[in-house]
Amino acid sequence: MKPATVAVTAGRPPHEPDRPLSEPITMASTYVATGGLEYGRYGNPTWAAFEAALGALEGGRALAFSSGMAAVTTVLDLVGHDALVVAPAHSYTGTLLQLADLESRGRLRTKLVDITDTEAVVAACEDAALVWFESPTNPALELADIQRIAEAAHAAGAYVVVDNTFATPLRQQPIALGADLVVHSATKYLAGHSDVLMGAVVAADDQLYAVLKGRRDLLGATPGTFEAWLALRGIRTLHVRLDRAEANARVLVERLTGHPALEEVRYPGFGGIISAVLAGGEEPADRLVRSTSLWVHATSLGGVESTFERRRRWKAEPATIPDGLVRLSVGIEDVEDLWADLEQALAAL
Ligand SMILES: *Cc1c(COP(=O)(O)O)cnc(C)c1O
Secondary structure: OOHHHHHHHOOOOOOOOOOOOOOOOOOOOEOOOOOOOOEOOOOOHHHHHHHHHHHHHHOOEEEEEOOHHHHHHHHHOOOOOOOEEEEEOOOOHHHHHHHHHHHHOOOOEEEEEOOOOHHHHHHHHHHEEEEEEEOOOOOOOOOOOHHHHHHHHHHOOOEEEEEOOOOOOOOOOHHHHOOOEEEEEOOOOOOOOOOOOOEEEEEOOHHHHHHHHHHHHHHOOOOOHHHHHHHHHHHHOHHHHHHHHHHHHHHHHHHHOOOOOEEEEEOOOOOOEEEEEEOOOHHHHHHHOOOOOOOEEOOOOOOOOOEEEEHHHOOOOOOOOOOOEEEEEOOOOOHHHHHHHHHHHHHOO
16 A cells, blocks of 8 residues: 555554544553553553554654654664764764763764765775665755665674654665664654654564564653554655645745745755755854744754754754754645745845
8 A cells, every 4th residue: 555545554553343433542651460461661552552653654663652762772773882983973962962971972983974975885884884874864954865875884894773753664675675673763753743752763674673672661761651552643644745745845945945035955865854054154044033923943853833043053953054044844835835934045145
């Protein structure tokens, strides 16, 4: 079946008289013994419904986590002591902070690479235990040759992990490109309404799934049941929301490109995220995000409402990201309203 049908139908209770159409919220810390669940940290029917839907979309077996960072941290825990992790220099700041912290405590070593320089990344894979991808990167919106680099990583015996938060399984299926694991901040497009924190990992095979489930259960990085229910509800409309956000983004990219207030407009060719670099850097960028009424000045992304922020306001954002870069998360409002609000703010700079 096509992804839109999978998004709507996967993880539903069976069609039987008096069964609800949607998996209910099951609040339970423990279950009657000798079944498959036993205790609330090991499993929950509402998580299972979310996991079935995401796993079906990504083509693997999914595990729900309490946040994207819980998923990131649990996956990084796979590598042995002092092992090398190769990751994009422009990864999500939380991932960069986590890698730096683990490295500073002697837990692992990190090599940060320009993910667009395929030959350099392939060379860096030689001693790697784990190769981490973001593609598109956050917020530089660079794209990686996942398939080619995954081959090199596997030849070196490394795990291949793709953070698929930006692309979602509707625009990129990393397991089909050779990834062993896919990571999500379900907080973003999957849940999609700026009201829930959740994460997920999808494993390409049963053995890795079992290892990660064991890690999740022992770390206790498990989500609340209401969160899992909200994220599953979000998945039901993911394709509709993403199509609309993408259509809006395309219109805005066309109108923003060449605008005299902007030095550069970056767009990877799909999805709802645009990075615009203000001519004049930090100062006009900070003025822009304070001069709109519809666009909300807020971090995070992937919600139905349009938000934006200057990324370098965060200390952890690499210095190679331009000072004046504003990341726009395009929502599903009417694009003419979004443009009118942006246009007046840009004109006033
Ligand atoms: C937000 C984000 C994360 C972290 O997810 P949380 O749900 O905030 O913990 C990881 N990776 C990417 C690409 C993100 O955008």
